[in-house]
Amino acid sequence: ILNVEQSPQSLHVQEGDSTNFTCSFPSSNFYALHWYRWETAKSPEALFVMTLNGDEKKKGRISATLNTKEGYSYLYIKGSQPEDSATYLCASPSGNTPLVFGKGTRLSVIA
Amino acid sequence: GAGVSQSPSNKVTEKGKDVELRCDPISGHTALYWYRQSLGQGLEFLIYFQGNSAPDKSGLPSDRFSAERTGGSVSTLTIQRTQQEDSAVYLCASSFQLQGHLTGELFFGEGSRLTVL
Numbered sequence: 001i002l003n004v005e006q007s008p009q010s011l012h013v014q015e016g017d018s019t020n021f022t023c024s025f026p027s028s029n030f031y032a033l034h035w036y037r038w039e040t041a042k043s044p045e046a047l048f049v050m051t052l053n054g055d056e057k058k059k060g061r062i063s064a065t066l067n068t069k070e071g072y073s074y075l076y077i078k079g080s081q082p083e084d085s086a087t088y089l090c091a092s093p094s095g096n097t098p099l100v101f102g103k104g105t106r107l108s109v110i111a
Numbered sequence: 112g113a114g115v116s117q118s119p120s121n122k123v124t125e126k127g128k129d130v131e132l133r134c135d136p137i138s139g140h141t142a143l144y145w146y147r148q149s150l151g152q153g154l155e156f157l158i159y160f161q162g163n164s165a166p167d168k169s170g171l172p173s174d175r176f177s178a179e180r181t182g183g184s185v186s187t188l189t190i191q192r193t194q195q196e197d198s199a200v201y202l203c204a205s206s207f208q209l210q211g212h213l214t215g216e217l218f219f220g221e222g223s224r225l226t227v228l
Contacts, residue, residue, distance in 0.1 A: 031213045043115070044202070046216035089154065093213055096167040098144055103153035 002026045002094040006102035013080050014110055020076045021105040023090035027071035031093045035064055035075055038104070039086040047075075047088075080109045113137065115220035117203050123226045124193055132188045132223045134203030142206045143186050144217060145178060147199040154202065160186060172197075193227045200224050 005024045013019050025033065032051045038044040048057045053068040061078045077084055087106045091099040116135040124130050136143050145157040156170045160180040171177070175193075180186040190197055201224075204217040 034216065036217075036219075041221075043219040043221045044204075044217075045219070049214065049216050051214060091154075097156050097170065098142075098159050099217065100156065101146075101154035 002092065002100055004090060004092055004100050004102040006088075006090055006105050008105060009103065010106040010108070012108045012110060015080060015082060017080050017109075018076065018078045019080055019107070020074050021088055021107075023073045023075070023102055025071050025073075025090075025092045027068055029094075030068045030071075033066055033068075033073050034091045034099060035073070036089040036091070037086045038089060044089060077107075080107075082109045082111050085109045115203055115205055115218050117201075117220035117223050119223055120221065121224045121226075123228065125228050126195060127192050129189065129191045130193055130225060132190075132201050132203075132225070134186045134188070134205075134220060136184065136186070136203070136205030137207075137218055138184075140205035140207050140218070141183065142208065143180055144204040144206075145186070145188050146202045146204070148202065148222075149196075149199040157188070157201075190225075193225075195227045198225055198227045 007022050034049050035047040036044040037047055048064045050066040055066045057064050063076045066073045085108050087104040089101050089104045091101040094100045118133045144159040146154045148154050158165050158178050162183050163180050175191045178188045200222040202222045204219040206217050
């Protein structure tokens with residue numbers, strides 16, 4: 001099973017700041033890279049599913065890039081708001097395991 | 112409801128008791144997944160179903176864990192003789208396609224929080 005690593009583990013930013021997180025994964029046998037947002041007491045919610053090298057996706061103030069050759073993805077949040085506070089998870093399929101998740105980046109946005 | 116439904120939302124049990132966790136996926140979704148998150152850990156894969164069959168059960172932590180899915184819909188995760196290390200949030204997810212995780216998103220329930228005293 002491949003290792004999916006995320007950094008930083010946690011992050012505190014001021015409202016209005018822009019921020020980004022990193023997800024790294026083995027580049028061999030790549031299928032897809034998923035990003036999810038998990039707010040406390042709610043269910044994880046998909047942000048992006050990316051499959052192509054060089055892909056960039058955007059949803060509102062959140063965007064993501066993918067580099068499958070070097071095995072990393074960045075998630076960007078522009079102008080962070082308190083409602084962005086959540087744990088951000090990335091995941092990738094590996095062998096018989098549908099999705100291997102990283103441990104997440106816990107974001108706290110301070111008003 | 113339109114989403115993935117899990118029950119119970121919270122379960123407190125005594126060590127040695129059996130528990131059953133239920134997942135009702137989105138109607139029409141063929142793939143169903145079980146994960147758990149223990150305190151301080153990431154999401155750990157347990158098992159997934161394509162239709163009613165589970166291609167790989169090696170993710171289940173021990174032989175005290177079992178899961179089934181009937182009628183291509185509801186799934187039950189059973190933990191026998193619970194231990195304190197079984198305490199975790201158990202998440203269920205579904206996707207529309209078989210192997211939908213390769214190209215599409217998973218839809219998660221809100222989880223069942225299990226506490227073993």
